[in-house]
Amino acid sequence: MRQPQPWVNEANVALVTDLYELTMLQAYWHERMQGRAVFSLFFRRLPARRNYMVACGTGDVLDYLETLHFSSESLDYLAGLGRFSHDFLRWLADFRFTGDVHSVPEGTPVFPNEPLLQVEAPIAQAQLVESYLMNQVHLQTVLASKASRVITAARGRPVVDFGLRRMHGSDAGVRGVRAYYVAGLAATSNVLAGQIYGMPVTGTMAHSYIQAHEDELHAFRAFTELYPDTTLLVDTYDTLEGVRRVIRLKEELGEAFRVSAIRLDSGDLAQLAAESRELLDAAGLTDVQIVVSGGLSEEKVAEILDRGAPVDGFGVGTHMGVSEDEPTLDLAYKLTEYEGVGRLKRSPGKATLPGRKQIFRIEQHGRALRDVIGRHDEEHPGRPLLRTVMRQGRRTPEGEASLDAARELAADERGRLPDRILALPAAAKPYPVEISSALQAYTDQTLRRLEAAEAPDP
């Protein structure tokens, strides 16, 4: 028998979860624990090669929370596992998320211990959503943060996503583009993502097209007949010979020549760009742009521009697509309050801050100086970043922010970051994140209460 099709969709996404969420859910149901819990989604440390992260993916989380339910097929599968009671599964059939969500807007630069998102709901609900919520926010935050660095490196030149083929699966390919859109990329090669997010799609030809033709010039002729203003790939055999054939094509076509760019995909890109520019300019083709691709990282993009290469745009694939230098973030989703009482964890290296919180960004002359993490209801002169985006399972107006709004916000917030944080190398002095005195007092109080309760048994 053939395996069932492994497509994730609204009907089965409730099962895109770690089993322990469901065993805990049944335990809470069984114990009639319905107290209100606050869970916080945050990371403890920046990856070594990041000075900031760009929060992303919370919009998709809201979609998930609004529609979360267990289909009868999902319930049948769970019944077959033999761990869930009939009564629990009947309760699960009516399960809906009815909690509140507070999050920073997508596109916001965030720092260690700051809640990207806080879920406030009956504990069973808040717990259940952990796995999928982390999966999406992790992916999109990692990729938006990486893309933000590539954009910095490109210094205003357009960056295009070429990553689909080596991104990790189709969901990463599609939602990654969502993160790229928020981060500010110009376009993507991924057609479905373009359709879904309304992002420009781009792409012209591969080496195989050239190779399938009699020779390179024949291929250029045939392709420009169909797509006069295309980008021609010139490095299949010999890059500068390829450029000379573009010039030959111009001689053949005269006024009808409308090729907009050439693409270099291998070799010493800075050197070849300079030599190609010279050949093109000498032939009067000053309007033909040069775009480069092939194994680019933000450091390689910066190096190409440092060498003064006349490059008009970058196609960036694999390295950005999996955030190759830092493919993960130690994102955590932790209980911080239950029934109005602060909770924390003291596992070595995994301590947490209790309660529902607010982030205050302190700015001067439009540049961010430092953040203060405080109690959610304290007064503070800084700009509060966390907003209520969902109330009782429904989006608030703030939760309806469009992807375009997130993109604009990301660009604006980037502009407020200190130069040393925006720079590619690791900042000698990290962005300061402080704990407010009110939150510190609450943390101390929670710790004392916990130590009393958890003293070794006599």
Place this chain on the structure above:
Amino acid sequence: MRQPQPWVNEANVALVTDLYELTMLQAYWHERMQGRAVFSLFFRRLPARRNYMVACGTGDVLDYLETLHFSSESLDYLAGLGRFSHDFLRWLADFRFTGDVHSVPEGTPVFPNEPLLQVEAPIAQAQLVESYLMNQVHLQTVLASKASRVITAARGRPVVDFGLRRMHGSDAGVRGVRAYYVAGLAATSNVLAGQIYGMPVTGTMAHSYIQAHEDELHAFRAFTELYPDTTLLVDTYDTLEGVRRVIRLKEELGEAFRVSAIRLDSGDLAQLAAESRELLDAAGLTDVQIVVSGGLSEEKVAEILDRGAPVDGFGVGTHMGVSEDEPTLDLAYKLTEYEGVGRLKRSPGKATLPGRKQIFRIEQHGRALRDVIGRHDEEHPGRPLLRTVMRQGRRTPEGEASLDAARELAADERGRLPDRILALPAAAKPYPVEISSALQAYTDQTLRRLEAAEAPDP
């Protein structure tokens, strides 16, 4: 307006492609180029920290090829891009894949320049499928290869996948488990993947469950009442205190105590496992197993066992889930033949071998000595690895291999690898891959023909 839902499925997966596949497709259609092409999927170099890769994902590729079509919604979107003619889109509405596919069975260890898969079809068809085919084989091969190393490190102890929350998106979470199943993992925490692939699912409790209760012992009592044979997480506050509370629970429950294992998730896992074992044994709980998790890589798993730690199983998450040390493979899909004539690319560092090929594995006493890449139709004493899995767009019986068969094959083929290749450190002497004299002669001949055709224009 809300964005359309970003779920990939059979109706839109045809658009999970780079735009250039479609612009080239229209060009081939426009030029009436219908010649038969051979494309080869291979990698040029092993990642620095890999001695072999485990081929995986070709089964999903066959599903894709069998059902590939453009829905009317997809065609409408393409029409709106303004680059595709009405006639072409009408032709695209009837597009089906009708080619042949030759691949190594899933689970086969593969080495540089060996075709994991060869597609033989009219060039437009063979080209179109590139992006999705690479996306899936890349993901699953990277993850199966990583998992194979973790299994080596665990020396027969069961390894369980805990990676979902930080794997790159839901498709990676699901299809990654497919790769893990082939590689030989014991179970997964991912419920949907368990349902789809019939793999055991596992998982019990998180720290938050402990924290939400009055104290740790209350949480242990409540959980074991519902799940008597569960695994208890003991490191929320203090690992050894947690173990002592498990022992206290045994004293309370007597004969009714059936806890099967404890889980350690932080701290010095080898040291804590040894101390926990001592406490448990002294209390007569010799049957209670110890499983460990928390930031494990194959090197950490090996180190824990090297230190003699009494660990019965490993839960491995993020590091394996994104193949953190080597998240990508330089997988390439290249035209190697068109209309019966060999093709190759000479871009620096990106040369290819022409024509349709076969891989021969030379073995002695059941262990692999070396591989020879030859012409597809040459006679050779080695064991041929490539099989025809699809003919004229339909699976052959060999293309129907089940996931269980792939898992068995992977285990068998692992057993044939030389010890130095199976070991975790980079092998001083890589596994030898040779080119047959017939393939070398064909390559030389193709190069000469190409040099004649591509001599610089006069």
